[in-house]
Amino acid sequence: MKQSILKRTAAAAAACALALSAGVRLPETVQTAKAADMKIEDFSLSDLTMTDPYCTNAFSKEISYLLSFDTNRLLCGFRENAKMNTFGAKRYGGWENTLIAGHTIGHYLSACAMAYQNPNLTGEQRQKLSGILDALLSGMQECQRNSKGKPGFLWAGQMKDQNNVEIQFDLVQQGKTNIINESWVPWYTMHKLIQGLVDVYNLTGKETAKDIASGLGDWTYNRCTSWNQQTHNTVLSIEYGGMN
Incomplete structure (x- = not known):
């Protein structure tokens, strides 16, 4: 049904484009059509099942990769900055050993949350992923509560000061x-x-993820509301991505 709707929508769009290029005036009902009228519905990752051997093989390897990470190493930067015990763990290399450490864990959380929703995951794999997420969230929340920054702040990047x-x-x-x-x-x-x-909260329902994100949201709000227009312009001239 959804594929049929999408095909009809694409065909209608192509016809409209052709008509407009030819100078044809479209009926008022066509010009004012809304996406809501097409009854396109969203669906979750759990509604998709992979059967193609190439995809299932790639997914299997991806899950093995996600399960191979050491949570203490992923948490190392956060714990160092909060002056907490790292349990002998060392930071991973690459991004996690630079000023943008913590960047990887953001992507990793999203990947684990999306994998958690996948029907191709076995019960044992889902349980392991859930345990990894619980360990990361618990560690991050502890670091946030012991943050050396303002309330709600959580950071893993290398500190030059x-x-x-x-x-x-x-x-x-x-x-x-x-x-x-x-x-x-x-x-x-x-x-x-x-x-x-x-992503973790939306796809797994883990409340701790929402609590940590809420704290970071408060920290962000409190920092940014103190900016004047010049500061806004300065920051936007450097960082104009998702946060802005």
Whole structure:
């Protein structure tokens, strides 16, 4: 049914485009048609089942990859910045060992949440993913409660100033963007983190994810509402992605 509607919609759109290019005036009813009239409905990831061998093989490998991560290593940056026990874990390399650490965990949270919804997941795999998410959320919430920044702040990026965990955000407001020793897209990284938490809440119903995201939302609101127009312009000249 949905495919039929989409095909009819595409055909109608093509016909309208052809008519307009030919200078034909369309009936008023066609010109004012709304998407709502087409009765297109959303559906969840749990409504999709993969059967193609290539896709199921790729999905199986992706799940194995997601389950291979060490939660203590993913949490390491957050714990370091909150002056908490890292349990002997070391940060992962790449992004997680730079100014934008925490970026990876945002993507990882989204990936785990989406995988959790997939019908191709076995019961054992779903249970393992749930355990990983619970461990990450518990660790992140503990770090947020012990944050060395303002209330609600949570951050894993490397700190060039051990006395100011929010320094990257301060420097962006000043227009400083040296990615080696000043600031490297902290708002973009924060967006990934918040989006990951939102995905976990929406797709798994885990309340802790919503609570952490709410705290970050409050922190974001309190910081941004103090900006004047010049600060807005400065930040937007550097970071114009999802957070803005």
